[in-house]
Amino acid sequence: MLEESAQSAIDTFISAFNASDDSYVTSLLSQALTPDVILWGPLGRAEGIEAVERFVLDIRRHPAGTGTMVRCSGVDRPDEWARYEWAFTTPDGGPRLTGTDVVHLRRDQIDQIIVFAGDVQPAAD
DSSP: OHHHHHHHHHHHHHHHHTOSSGGGHHHHHHHHEEEEEEEEETTEEEESHHHHHHHHHHHHTOTTOOOEEEEOSOOBOSTTEEEEEEEEEOGGGOOEEEEEEEEEEETTEEEEEEEEESOOOOOOO
């Protein structure tokens, strides 16, 4: 049951990246995220749905063209935290980025997102 509610919020968040029109992004994010959501990512920290919306719209406007974001793993949810793997691919086999997000859920909405982009490097000997 916990995984299902987390998966619903996560999949709705990811669908904002793939919306047919920018005008749907706010609605999708409002369903998936709390108003005071905090996103930590490779480009810094963003607070609130409007800041996350700017992040999503920037990704949607990738110079190589509008890409596709997919969840490419199951959702692992021990209590109020969840993690999943994702992949972003631009059209025509363009740049591809993968990563893992860790999210915190409050009342079945995401209130914190930690984005880990790329692969973890092996430990040095």
